[in-house]
Amino acid sequence: MFKRFAWIGAGAAALAPAGSGPALAAQPLPWQISFQPAASPVMEQIQWFHDFLFWIIVAIALFVLALMCYCAVKFNEKSNPTPSPTTHNTTLEVLWTAIPILILVAISVPSFRLLYFMDRTDKPEMTLKAVSHQWYWSYHYPDHGNLNFTSNMIQAEDLKPGQPRLLAVDNEVVLPVETNIRVLTTSEDVIHNWAVPAFGLKVETVPGRTNESWVRITKEGTYYGQCSELCGLNHGFMPIQVRAVSKQAFAQWTEEAKKKFAANLEPESVRVAQAR
Amino acid sequence: MAYGTSDAHGSHDHHPSGWKRWAYSTNHKDIGTMYLVLAAIGGLVGGLMSWLIRLELSQPGLQYITDLQFYNVLVSAHGLIMVFFFVMPALIGGFGNWIVPLMIGAPDMAFPRMNNISFWLTAGGLVLLLTAGFTAGGPGTGWTVYPPLSSNEYHPGPAVDLAILSLHVGGAGSILGAINFIVTIINMRAPGMTMHRMPLFVWATLVTAFLLVLAMPVLAGGLTMLLTDRNFGTTFFKVAGGGDPILWQHLFWFFGHPEVYIMIIPAFGIVSQIVSTFSRKPVFGYLGMAYAMAAIGVIGFVVWAHHMYSVGLDVNTRAYFVAATMVIAVPTGIKIFSWIATMWGGSIRFDTPMLWACGFIFLFVLGGVTGIQLANAGPDMAWHDTYYVVAHFHYVLSLGAVFGIFGGFYYWFGKMCGRQYSEAAGRVHFWLTFFGVNLLFFPQHFLGMAGMPRRIPDYPDAYSGWNMVSSLGAVVTIVGTLWFLWLVFRTFTAGEKAAANPWGPGATTLEWTVPSPAPFHTFEETPRIAPEPAH
Ligand SMILES: [Cu+2]
Numbered sequence: 001m002f003k004r005f006a007w008i009g010a011g012a013a014a015l016a017p018a019g020s021g022p023a024l025a026a027q028p029l030p031w032q033i034s035f036q037p038a039a040s041p042v043m044e045q046i047q048w049f050h051d052f053l054f055w056i057i058v059a060i061a062l063f064v065l066a067l068m069c070y071c072a073v074k075f076n077e078k079s080n081p082t083p084s085p086t087t088h089n090t091t092l093e094v095l096w097t098a099i100p101i102l103i104l105v106a107i108s109v110p111s112f113r114l115l116y117f118m119d120r121t122d123k124p125e126m127t128l129k130a131v132s133h134q135w136y137w138s139y140h141y142p143d144h145g146n147l148n149f150t151s152n153m154i155q156a157e158d159l160k161p162g163q164p165r166l167l168a169v170d171n172e173v174v175l176p177v178e179t180n181i182r183v184l185t186t187s188e189d190v191i192h193n194w195a196v197p198a199f200g201l202k203v204e205t206v207p208g209r210t211n212e213s214w215v216r217i218t219k220e221g222t223y224y225g226q227c228s229e230l231c232g233l234n235h236g237f238m239p240i241q242v243r244a245v246s247k248q249a250f251a252q253w254t255e256e257a258k259k260k261f262a263a264n265l266e267p268e269s270v271r272v273a274q275a276r
Numbered sequence: 277m278a279y280g281t282s283d284a285h286g287s288h289d290h291h292p293s294g295w296k297r298w299a300y301s302t303n304h305k306d307i308g309t310m311y312l313v314l315a316a317i318g319g320l321v322g323g324l325m326s327w328l329i330r331l332e333l334s335q336p337g338l339q340y341i342t343d344l345q346f347y348n349v350l351v352s353a354h355g356l357i358m359v360f361f362f363v364m365p366a367l368i369g370g371f372g373n374w375i376v377p378l379m380i381g382a383p384d385m386a387f388p389r390m391n392n393i394s395f396w397l398t399a400g401g402l403v404l405l406l407t408a409g410f411t412a413g414g415p416g417t418g419w420t421v422y423p424p425l426s427s428n429e430y431h432p433g434p435a436v437d438l439a440i441l442s443l444h445v446g447g448a449g450s451i452l453g454a455i456n457f458i459v460t461i462i463n464m465r466a467p468g469m470t471m472h473r474m475p476l477f478v479w480a481t482l483v484t485a486f487l488l489v490l491a492m493p494v495l496a497g498g499l500t501m502l503l504t505d506r507n508f509g510t511t512f513f514k515v516a517g518g519g520d521p522i523l524w525q526h527l528f529w530f531f532g533h534p535e536v537y538i539m540i541i542p543a544f545g546i547v548s549q550i551v552s553t554f555s556r557k558p559v560f561g562y563l564g565m566a567y568a569m570a571a572i573g574v575i576g577f578v579v580w581a582h583h584m585y586s587v588g589l590d591v592n593t594r595a596y597f598v599a600a601t602m603v604i605a606v607p608t609g610i611k612i613f614s615w616i617a618t619m620w621g622g623s624i625r626f627d628t629p630m631l632w633a634c635g636f637i638f639l640f641v642l643g644g645v646t647g648i649q650l651a652n653a654g655p656d657m658a659w660h661d662t663y664y665v666v667a668h669f670h671y672v673l674s675l676g677a678v679f680g681i682f683g684g685f686y687y688w689f690g691k692m693c694g695r696q697y698s699e700a701a702g703r704v705h706f707w708l709t710f711f712g713v714n715l716l717f718f719p720q721h722f723l724g725m726a727g728m729p730r731r732i733p734d735y736p737d738a739y740s741g742w743n744m745v746s747s748l749g750a751v752v753t754i755v756g757t758l759w760f761l762w763l764v765f766r767t768f769t770a771g772e773k774a775a776a777n778p779w780g781p782g783a784t785t786l787e788w789t790v791p792s793p794a795p796f797h798t799f800e801e802t803p804r805i806a807p808e809p810a811h
Contacts (some may be wrong), residue, residue, distance in 0.1 A: 028738040035658060043545075046655045048353060053652070056463040057645035064612060064641045068634060071619040075555070076626065081749040083556040084621030093561055097606060107648070112595055114654035119591040134430075165336070166736045190425040191521060193586060193661060197727035202657040204587040205805045207424060208515030211588035224736075228586075228661040229730045230351075230418045232425055233344040236732030 026198030027164055027224040035036070036198045039219050039244070042118050043200035064113060073211055118200070119215035124182035128175065131204040131228070132185070135234035139173050144254045149261045153237050168222040172241040175228055176250035177220055181267035183213045193228035202228055217244040289798060302388030304373045307395050309692065310371030314399055315681075318361030322408070323757065325354040327750055330716075332733060332745035336740045347733040348416025353409050355419030356439070359539065360446050361402045363673065366681045367542035368488075369398065372481045377455065378787035378794060381466030381474045381803040386459040394453035401446025408438035416440040418731060420528060421502065423513040423521045428506040437506060440499045447492045447499075457481050459617045466786075472566075475785045476559055479566045480545025483573045484538050490577070491534035493526025498527035509748060522587055529580035537576040537758035539673060540640075541569055543680025544611060545632045549785065550683050551615050554630035555622025559662060561614040566605035568614075575604050585653040586660050589633050594653040601651040603664030608644055612637060626681060627703030627779070632683030637674060643779035645719070664724025680762075682709070690778050694793030695771030701763045708756030716749030 001181075018185075026036045038044040074080065105107040129140040129160045141147040152172045159165060175181055185194050187205040198216075225240040245253065258265065292300060292372025301307050329350055332341045341347045343391040354355055373391065377384055385391045388493065408415055426436050461482045464473065474482075489568040502524065511517020513524045527597050554561045559565055579601045615637055646668040659665055682705075690696040719742035728739045735743065777788035790798050 012279050028726040028736055030573060031741045032726040032738065033288060033742075034725050036727060043658070046658050049652070049655050050649070053649055053655075057648060060645055061638075064616070065638060067598065067616045068619070068638060071616065071622070071624065072312055072626070072634075073620045076804075079619070083623040085557070085561065086621055087558045087560050089560075089617070093564055093610075097610060098608040100606050107652070108599065108602060111652040111654055115595060115598065115652070116591060118654050123348070124385075130417045164736055164738075165508075166734060175520060190430055191422055192791065195661075195729070197658065197726075201658055202586045202660050206588060208485070208520065209522070209588060211638065225727070226732070226736075230348070230422070230731045232416065232430060234347070235348075236344075236734050247437065260554050276776045 007099055017162050026221065027167055028151070038200070039198040039217055039223060040200060040215050041218065043198060044218075045114050045117065046200045052110065056103060056107065063114070084099060118213075120212050121180045121182060121216070123180055124214065125179045126176075127182045127184060128173065128185040130173075130194045130203075130205065130233070130240075131273065132187040132189075132194065133239075134189050134232050135238040137169075137194070137226075137238060137240060139171075141254065145258055146265050147258055147261060147275065148264050149257070151241070153239050164224065166237065167226070167239045167241065169239055169241040172222070172243050174243050174250060174253045175215075175217060176243060176247045177217045177244050179247065180216050181214060183215060184210050185213075186210045190231045191229050192231045194225070194240060195228040196223050196225035196240055198223045198225075199242075201225075204229060215243075220246065285559055285768075293373070300392065301395075302384070302392055302558060303560075304377050304385045304388070304637045305390065305692075305796065307391050308370050308372070308374030310395055311373060311398070312371075312692075315362050315366035315370055315403065316396075318365065318402060320757075322362050322711060325350045327754060328353065329543050330747040330750035332741050333636070333735070333743065336735060336737045338734050341733060344733055345413045345416050346737035348418075348731070349406065349409055349414030351731050352415050352418050353405065353437075356405060356443070358673075359403070359419065359535065360443065360450075361398070361405070363539045363584040363677045364450065365367075365398055365685070367546075367677065368450075368457075368481065368484060369538065370394065371477075371546065371681075371684045371688065372453075372484075372542065374794075375688060375787055376460065376478055376481050378790065378798060378811055379478050379785050379806070380458060380461065380469055381786050382464035383797065383799045383802075385456050386464055390452050390456055392590045394449045394456065397445050397449030397452070401442045401444075401449065404438055404442035404445060406437050408442060411435045411438055420525075420532070421628050422525050422528075423502060424515075426502060427514065428507075436617050437503065438635075440503050440506075443499055444496060446530035447496050450488050451492045454485035458489065461485075461796060466799070466803045468807060471807065472563065474566075476562070476565055477542070477545035477547075478567075478774035480541045480543075480548070482567055483569045487534045487538050487541070487573050487576065491531045491538070494527055495531035498524060498531070501527075521579050522584075525587060526580070528778045529583045530577070532583065533580040534573070534576045536669070537572055539677045540680075541572065541675045543636065543683075545571060546680045546684040546687070547615065547636050548618075550633040550687050551618050553687070553779050553782040553784075554625050554627060554788070555619045556631070556780070557622045559614065559782075560617035560620075561610070561741070564610055565614050568610040571607040574616075575607070576602065577729045579604065582653070584653060584704065585656045598651060598653050602648065604645070605648055605651075612641060625782075626778075627686075627707055628697070629683045629687035629700060629707045630686075631703060632673075632679050632686065635645050636679040636683060637705065639671055639675040639679065639714075640671075643668055643673075643676055646671065658727075660722055661730050662724035663720040663730060666730050667717050669725060670713075670720070674717065675713050680708075683773060687779075687785070689767065690774030691787055691790075691792050691794055693768065693771075695767050696773055696774040697771060697777055701759070705756055705760045705763055708759055709753060712752030712756050713747050714749070716753055717724045719743075719745045719749075719754050778786050 021178045048151050130137045136152045138150045149171045150168045154168045157164050185203045185205040187207045192205045199215045201215055203211050223242045228239045406454050412435045415435045504510040505513055511519040513519045513521050548559050579599045582601045722742050772790035776791050777783050
């Protein structure tokens, strides 16, 4: 039912960034009822799958509702004073077992295709490692000279105009577009979850484990997400902010960032111990 | 009267009175009543917590609950209380105890003293959980109690230990109660009532009892490991000692998924009784209905990791859990269509219990179809841990199981207390609640689609619109609940005397053959069920 209005939501989402500049800013919008606009092939496929499945489940729900309404009108006490004695109908029972099976098979084919597509990328061009802490993130770029930094939420009183409350961070993740990026996650303390809705990414960060996922960002812009596993007091206050830029701009940014975060570029042994 | 019921012995002989009647009770009806009272307390406390949460979330920013640990405790305790101390005591302990012996023509439960201890363990569990909430900051772990957040490093102090003990004690009560139901249903059916002639509520209770006996010990084992991790230096879930926090999630959800069927299958049973009674038709496809519940119970044990799609499971493992989870839609569909087929051709009276049953069917379908969406591990990455999941499981539980509870309550209230509720007041309660909970939970689908995470005390400002609507729904639900309390009070003080069978010829199960209120002892002489042609 929500998806019936999804086109409105998508329309609003498409209009909003057009007014604010060329870059896409994927963040939730007031009264939004559908997904944030997709910025990766994975999220595009999730949206496709959702649209496909949505009409199936709406049809099922409306079918049940229609049957119940029909019963309420046709078979109430007044219109049908004598109940029928029928309690069996083998054909009907076989049908309402078999047809749902067929529908489920139809759903499962694209579902499995999507699942295996999402799992990981064969040819990663670079790696981003996100490490969770109570209650902030740290990011590591192992392919870019051990560049690493921490990322904290900007408190409401320090926000600059245009920075969304509870979503903007001090040091955002910067990534290149049109690049297969391997995303590794782990945690320093409790379990958290690194999530960016516009990428269709949601990777649990588990102490003692490294989880792998991937993203290929299709549009330049700023994308927001939030920690998605209850992790204690400030669970709601450790957002994720990703700025996707051209490959050129990314190369430039890494050089600047290496200077900015030079203090973090410790010797290998220390770094490995910290990143665990 | 065809069956031996309130007979020459008189109905109030040979039992203690005053507080001893209740504290020492071995009577299935009194114990059932105590379970219902416990469920009412649990439901009101858990409901109050959810209303505090909705109050805080009604607008962006931290207004009412500025203590973030307290917010997490509310979220955790709301879940635990609603599951263990509202839905389960109401459906299994309450209606199960009251109605199952009546339906099968048994004089009482098989083990009356064990029945007593089951109840008091459950009540003790609630006391322990509430104590935990007021100890050392409370357990802010979510009802899932995931380590390391629930470990002694991140939750020092006795709060989590008390919560663990609460679930241990309550779980032991549930296991004992479940054994009691299994033994009673298998051994104490009246002559002539074969397994294939048991009312579906009895079938539902039997399936639920098996789920409890098999699932609860796994939770107890996991909880014990967590307890020793916290207090005695073991490292089952601690990485530093070679343990694995994901092991807890497997153990928890191996219990936790059957648990959702433990909450919904008794409601299936109640809805089956109500739909049949008010359509004046036997249940359509009775055997299919019974075995669909059994199938849901069996499959419910092999789908647990669909709660864990994002933890880093191997992709083939996830593919298996997708397939297994979707299979559950088949027996569920059989139930939905059989209910509708029971109504089809019937002569339906839409009294209050039937309204709740119809509400249950439609809203359970809505929660069920979003469940089909969530079963798919791929797109679930967009919904996992968002309000979409919150909306989904509240549709199946808050609008499913709870509608089942209210349906059963109105259906059997007259039988239990001897006075009939006001039909008009019951309908007002239904419509207030129906409108309220839909206003409350439907917008949460939108919030989830837009990406709002669960269990956060404050949210980005864009989510404020639907959150405000959702909180308005909570206000309507509060009004409905107050109306319900008033209705119960009025029924006790001014309700009309209930007939033995207020529902007419559609009500064919044995509980309608005994007077209302059901006398203290029923079926002291075993009723005989006449042989009947096949269903
Ligand atoms: Cu976190």
